[in-house]
Amino acid sequence: xxxNKIAELHSFFANNFLSSDPSRDEELMHxxxxxxxxxxxxxxxxxxxxxxxxxxxxxxxxxxxxxxxFGDSHEARSWLLGLLNTLEGASLVES
Numbered sequence: 423x424x425x426n427k428i429a430e431l432h433s434f435f436a437n438n439f440l441s442s443d444p445s446r447d448e449e450l451m452h453x454x455x456x457x458x459x460x461x462x463x464x465x466x467x468x469x470x471x472x473x474x475x476x477x478x479x480x481x482x483x484x485x486x487x488x489x490x491x492f493g494d495s496h497e498a499r500s501w502l503l504g505l506l507n508t509l510e511g512a513s514l515v516e517s
Contacts, residue, residue, distance in 0.1 A: 423476045425483045430462070431469040435488035444490060451505065455512040463509050470506045474499060 425432040434454075442450055455463065473479065479498045485491040492498040 423473060423480065425473075425480055425487055428469040428472060430465045431473065432487060434466055435484070439488040439490060441489070447501075447504075448508070451508045455509070463512055467506060467509050470502055470509070474502055474506070 425435070438450055438454055439447070479495050479502075481492055481495065481498055484498055490498075490501060492501065
């Protein structure tokens with residue numbers, strides 16, 4: 423699945439990760455959650471799950487849009503699962 427087919431997630435990567443240091447991902451996520459609406463968080467959760475359901479991840483697109491380069495699909499899935507867990511944790515706290 424191409425990232426441009428999941429617009430909210432594509433925009434999230436480009437706006438939040440593109441120019442940030444990968445070592446600050448957790449800090450970035452917590453800062454994002456503080457300002458994001460519950461609806462936006464829910465959309466991102468849905469779209470990350472949609473992306474994870476794909477047999478093949480768009481590794482090159484993740485690299486260019488999120489500035490996160492992965493050696494293989496397993497590394498990318500682990501990173502996406504970390505984002506998902508953080509967002510789901512925030513969603514549970516808001517509920």
